[in-house]
Every structure is written in C-alpha cells, then in structure tokens.
Amino acid sequence: MQQQKRHPELVExxxxxxxxxxxxxFYADDQASHKQVLTLYxxxxxxLKFKVLCTAPSKYAVVDxxxxxxxxxxxxIVIRHRDVRACHYGVMDKFRLQVSEQSQRKALGKKEVIATLLPSAQEQQQQKQQDEEKRMKEQLVESVFFEQTSLQQVSESRSQSSGPSLLTVFLGAVCVAVLMLPTLGDLESVVPVYLHxxxxxxxxxxxxxxxxTMVILRT
Structure with missing residues (x-):
C-alpha cells in the first residue's frame, strides 16, 4: 500500500x-583543479539510478x-576538464544530474551544476582579497560617518558637550592598534605572521x- 502511494508523487x-x-x-594554471568531484546523495x-548530462560534452570527461x-x-562522480584554453575562460557550462527509480525510465528529479574555467587561482584569490578590503573600508567609513552624524545630533540637543562617545574612542583605539601591527613582509618582527x-x-x-580625530576635535 505504501509503494502505491509513493509512486504517484515520484513520477511528477x-x-x-x-x-x-x-x-x-577550474583554474587553467592549477593542474590539480582540472579534476573535480561531484557527490550525489x-x-x-x-x-536511485542517475545520469550526467552536459551542455559542452567535448570539453569534459565524466567518469561513470x-x-x-x-x-x-x-x-x-569524477569530472575532468580536458580543453583548457583561453577562449573558454569565463564560459559557464552546465551539468545536469537526472535521477530516477531503478524500475522506471522517467526522470524523477534533476539538478544543475554550473562549471566555469578561470585563468588563475592566484588572481582569483587576490581579487577576493581586494573586494574584502574594499568592503571593510566601506563599512568603516559608514560607521564613522554614522557616528559623526549621531554626535552632531546630540550636540544640537545639548548645550554642553560631554566629550567623545565610547564607540569613537573604541574605533580610534582599534585604528591605532592596526597601525602599530607589523606590515606584511617584515621578517624581523616577533609578532605572529597572521597579525601582519x-x-x-x-x-x-x-x-x-x-x-x-576630526570628530573628537569637534566635540
């Protein structure tokens, strides 16, 4: 009885x-990345029985x-990129995994996986680092401007200033600590490398x- 109830849902x-x-x-300059593994659960x-399809089968070799x-x-499922050329950089190919019950032919479900070839793993890492630094800078600047706006609003509502807020002092201390840390490439420092x-x-x-400093001087 359970088998009969399950089949109408599966065939949809x-x-x-x-x-x-x-x-x-996949990275063109990283030979190890030319072999990727997909795990099907x-x-x-x-x-379940499965079948792997690809929009560019000539570029890939799929084991099993x-x-x-x-x-x-x-x-x-092991997938190898076998056509690493500059003309394929940035091109997004798609793999489709179709699954069905062993006693049936009709696909019960499918899942698409995007595959992309990039020229350099190092360049990708540097780009991520630059994006992270840019995001951090934007967040810090927004935090400072928000604090400055808040201080201006407080100063307008009070006749006397009570000095810089704790947040301003904390941010200033953090910036001073960052400037005191060693710079990348400083081999003589005793500070751990991850703090450079x-x-x-x-x-x-x-x-x-x-x-x-400008915010503090205005208070």
Missing amino acids: GNLPVFVFPTELI NPYEFA ATGAVKPQCCVD LSVNKKLVAAYVLGLL
Whole structure:
C-alpha cells in the first residue's frame, strides 16, 4: 500500500536531488583543479539510478556518467576538464544530474551544476582579497560617518558637550592598534605572521583615524 502511494508523487519529476558542490571552478594554471568531484546523495529508502548530462560534452570527461545509488548512500562522480584554453575562460557550462527509480525510465528529479574555467587561482584569490578590503573600508567609513552624524545630533540637543562617545574612542583605539601591527613582509618582527597586515589595510586605518580625530576635535 505504501509503494502505491509513493509512486504517484515520484513520477511528477519533483524529487529533490542532493548534490555537492553546486558549482565547479577550474583554474587553467592549477593542474590539480582540472579534476573535480561531484557527490550525489541518496537520502531516500529506495535505490536511485542517475545520469550526467552536459551542455559542452567535448570539453569534459565524466567518469561513470551513469550509475546507481543505494538507499541512504552516496556516490562520487569524477569530472575532468580536458580543453583548457583561453577562449573558454569565463564560459559557464552546465551539468545536469537526472535521477530516477531503478524500475522506471522517467526522470524523477534533476539538478544543475554550473562549471566555469578561470585563468588563475592566484588572481582569483587576490581579487577576493581586494573586494574584502574594499568592503571593510566601506563599512568603516559608514560607521564613522554614522557616528559623526549621531554626535552632531546630540550636540544640537545639548548645550554642553560631554566629550567623545565610547564607540569613537573604541574605533580610534582599534585604528591605532592596526597601525602599530607589523606590515606584511617584515621578517624581523616577533609578532605572529597572521597579525601582519597589508599596506592597504593600514592606509584604511590611517584614513579612519583621521576622520575620528576630526570628530573628537569637534566635540
């Protein structure tokens, strides 16, 4: 009776498919990244068979593009990029994993995974670091301007100033501490390497400290 109730739901093609990762990134200058692994999970109480399709099959080699997954088990699907050329940089290809019950042909569910080839892993990492530093700078500047606006509103409502707020003093202390930390590449420092900061981060701290000084002098 349970089997008869389960089948009408499965044949609709809406069975959730669990795949990790959901995005594959290959780097032209990193040979190790040319081989990626997709893991297909089967959390159900019945076996599944799967099939891997691709929008650009000539660029990839898929090991075991078809197979089966036992109930509450998983399988690894190896995908290799075999056409690493500059003309393919930034092109997004798609892999589609279709699953069905072993006794049926119709797909019960599907999941798409995006694959992208990038020129350099190092350049990607540097770009992420620059974006992170830019985001940190924007957050610090917004925090300082918000604090400055709040101080102006308080000064307008009070005839006498009570001095800088604790937040302003705290931000100033943080900026001073950042400027006192060693710079990246300073081999003679006894401070741990993970506390060495880049020049850009110190410039941001100096800029914010200047804004804080202006806020304090106005109070």
